[in-house]
Amino acid sequence: MHLTGLRPGEVIRLENVSVRYRIPHERIGTFKEYAIRWMQRKVHYESFLALKAVSLSVDSGEVFGLIGRNGAGKSTLLKLVARVLPPTEGRVLVRGQVAPLLEIGAGFHADLTGRENVFLNGSLLGFSYRQMVEKFERIVDFAELWEFIDAPLRTYSSGMIARLGFAVATDTQPDVLIVDEVLGVGDEAFQKKCAERIASFREQGTTILLVSHDMDTVMKMCTRAAHLERGVIRYIGNVQEAVESYRREQTAASGEAEKAIQGTSST
Amino acid sequence: MVYDSAQLATPAIEEARSILRYRALVLQFVRRDLVARYKRSILGVTWTMLNPLATMIILSVVFSQIFKTDHTFPVYIMAGLVAWGFFSQTTSDSMYNLIGGVSLLQRIYMPPTVFAVSAIGNGLINLLISLIPLSLVMLVLGVPIHLSILFLPVSILALAMFSLGVGLLVSTLAVYFRDVTALYQVVLTAWMYLTPIIYPENLLNPRFRFWVSALNPMWPIVHLFRVPLYEGRLPSLAEIWPALAVGLAVLILGWVVFTLRSKEFPYRI
16 A cells, blocks of 8 residues: 655645544453452453544644534644554644644653753753753743743742743644643743744744643634544634534533433432 | 654664664763752761661671571672662562652653653662772672673673663553552562572572572572672673573563553553
8 A cells, every 4th residue: 555645845644644542441440359369261342433534734833723512522633743652543644843732741840940840841851952052042031031040940830830831842833732721831922922922933834733722822823723532523623613613512512411310310 | 853653663663773772861860860869868978888788787697696597698689689679679660660650641741661761760870879889898798899890881781681671571560550669568578588688598498499499580580680799709600691692582571562552541540
């Protein structure tokens, strides 16, 4: 079978991608239990499709929004693009360096100083020591943390940690930036700085994948969006339409919930 | 550079390439573990030296009394303990590092062998440091340090390959079953007593010794580590090749098993 690569300008492509999680029927956590179950031939698995034959293509410079309720498959999709998760079926293509904005504190160590954490975090993003030396000053400048850079991270406030994390992840312009609900970083002035940096990346061709439950953010920032529902793309394209599709699903769902509550109360 | 999930090389090879690319991360992990472990202690990194030194002195004194051999016996025990300590520490750390790192592995791409490899890096630093008290004890007891000590890197290579292989195997298991970490400590204890660390090799009766030395891969490895130090001679070829061969074989086995399974790790836990 001949596989075609990405066409020029295309940065992310998913072809018929399915992700299946295999969950043991009863959660088996220990070797002892497993050995007993295995002897009794009682190891059953239930498979759960987090994504079902999803196809999409994102071009350079797009801000692509992913919306959907919890468990719709948004995070799974981000993990595929970040190459953290391999697809069970189908094919994932991504061009260039992917920088995920990690949640506050992920990959940081509380006992190390800010300086040490910058180097640790940079190497997690795949940068060499030399590259980090070169980037260090710019990172601390941006995070505005010179005063505290040699203090252990456990003395930092959560806002300061988030600033440091954002500064490390976005120092060099990545080809793909993954933003998973973490834009509420620091105070208002710093949030503005982050938004400006993201905007300048976009102008220079960085593709941004954004997951958010805040529809205002999605409508303000995204150029295109997809609405995911139970692992299937319900709608892809115009942001306004995607948000409406999502809202319809929500009203339908809350309607069902209401009916269920009325049903139980009437009996 | 395009990532294409459909066109990845064999996992074992892909992983080897990746860990080479991420060598800065290995160094940072080694550094982090070393610094974080001792940061809030008064004596700092000196603990790396004092801790095994204290254990070694206690065990050496006790067991030299029990086995009443010559006065150089503590050196025999210490050399054995350094090698064994490296093995038990690095393989356990591989497990704990991976389990602790899975949440990171679910968020950002990194070669999953980085946890085991950095455990080896950390072990190597500890091993080099513990050679200092070992040579001090040798000086005090009048055991001459011969040039054969220059052979030690080869012994350490065999030890490190074997430890990395075992570390990868047990950490693969530990991802699936939580009790493997506890179980492994029991295995380690039994394994240590089946290896001549604190007792002389010829203490075992010959038939039993034949079988244990043939079936316990740590036997030739510890032996290869001890010969240039304690006996002060270059090991013979017959002593060298079994240690290196078993080290390489277990490393390859561990690497292949781990990388075949590691794609599933983010789905676990």
